[in-house]
Amino acid sequence: MRWIVLTISVLICNCIPSTFIRAEDVQQNPIFPEHAKLELLFTRQAKINSGLTEGPAVAPDGSIYFTDMPFGKQENGMILRFDPATKRTTVFTDNSGKSNGLAFDLNGDLISCDGADGGGRRLIRWNTKTGEGTTLVDRFHGKHFNAPNDLCIDSQGRIYFTDPRYIGDEARELKHRAVYRLNLDSTVTEITHMVEKPNGIALSPD
Known part of the structure; x- marks a missing residue:
């Protein structure tokens, strides 16, 4: 440590x-x-031979959501929730679609980036009360994303996200690995593809 x-x-x-x-x-x-x-908060319990934990995001109630993303198509991945009050970690979903980066939007809903390697290759909005997920976007100009990785949300509620490809043998439909913005009207804008493999993303305070 x-x-x-x-x-x-x-x-x-x-x-x-x-x-x-x-x-x-x-x-x-x-x-x-x-x-x-x-302080040790979590020890992986899932019987998964590979992968990594990713994407910690603090919920409005102070709990911390994070992903457990396995490699290979045999597992779908999980989103877990750590409660600082009880020190307990519980499974929010065991079918995350290979979720990687997480963030909470202005309404308090959880947004996840689903990668490739058998994952959803999309952005999902999760209702943390019901556990139900809804696809926000999975294509740009009619072509599937490579593998959405990480995201951040601006003060207007627009979602910026990265789309590299590290693992997975799915055919790539997009020429570039790029950074995109999901607008409030559900359209997608390419911010830049002048990057090799965009990963983490953050916005400045202004």
Whole structure:
């Protein structure tokens, strides 16, 4: 666990030119609080031989949803929910369509990016009360996405998402791996395809 924390710290520091780092800034705004401690929240229980956990997203009630994304077509993947009050992790759905990135929209609904390798290759809106999922979009100009990976949502409710392809042998229908925006009228806009394999995505505060 110490190795993970150290790696994150080094990556953050290496991404910032040293000329912009001042000792007083580090002292006033440390990456980790002085008495921070690591706490084990979840140990994978599913009988899956591969894959990884991904996409943590904080719900309006403070619980944390995250994905368990296996490799290979034999498993559909899960979305799990960690409750900080009870310290319990429960399965929200065991048929996530290979969900990867997660985010909550302005209405408090959970949005997931479903990848390839037997997954849905789409964006889904989940009702966290009923567990029902509805496809928001799965194509651009009539062609299936490669493998939606991660997303973020702006103050208007528009969804920005990445569409690379890392695994899966499904035929690619789109020429580019790109970043898209799902607009409020359900149309899709390509933001850029001048990226090799877009992965994580975030918006600046403005």
